[in-house]
C-alpha cells in the first residue's frame with residue numbers, strides 16, 4: 001500500500017454511504033471534525049513516540065496518515081501537491097529551507 005493507493009481508496013469510499021464507510025461518515029461530518037481527528041491522532045503519535053512505545057507508534061502513525069489524507073481530500077488538496085512541495089525542498093537542506101522561510105516572513 002502506498003499513500004497514493006490510500007488516497008485513491010479514500011476518494012472511492014467518500015462516495016459510499018456513511019452507514020457503511022468510516023471515511024464517508026467522517027467526511028459528512030465536515031472539516032472541523034476531520035481536522036479534530038487529525039489533531040487527536042497526531043497527539044497520540046506524539047505520546048507513543050515520547051513513551052518509546054514502538055508498536056503503538058506504528059499504529060498511531062497509520063491513523064495519522066489516514067486522517068491527514070481525509071483532511072486533504074475535504075480541502076481539495078491532492079497528495080501530489082504535497083509531494084511536489086516536498087520535492088521542491090530536496091534541492092536544499094532543511095536548515096537552509098527554514099532560514100529562507102524566516103527571511104520571507
Ligand SMILES: N=c1c2ncn([C@@H]3O[C@H](COP(=O)(O)OP(=O)(O)OP(=O)(O)O)[C@@H](O)[C@H]3O)c2ncn1[C@@H]1O[C@H](COP(=O)(O)O)[C@@H](O)[C@H]1O
Nearest residue numbers: 006009010013014016020021022023024037062063066067
Ligand atoms: N486507514 C484507514 C483507517 N485508519 C483509521 N481508521 C478509522 O479511524 C477511526 C479512529 O478511531 P477512533 O476511535 O478515534 O474513532 P471514532 O470512535 O469513530 O471517533 P469519534 O468520532 O467518536 O471521535 C477508527 O474507527 C478506524 O477504523 C481508518 N478507516 C479507514 N481506513 C482506510 O480507508 C479504507 C476505507 O474504509 P471505509 O471508509 O470505512 O470503508 C479502509 O479500507 C482503510 O484502507
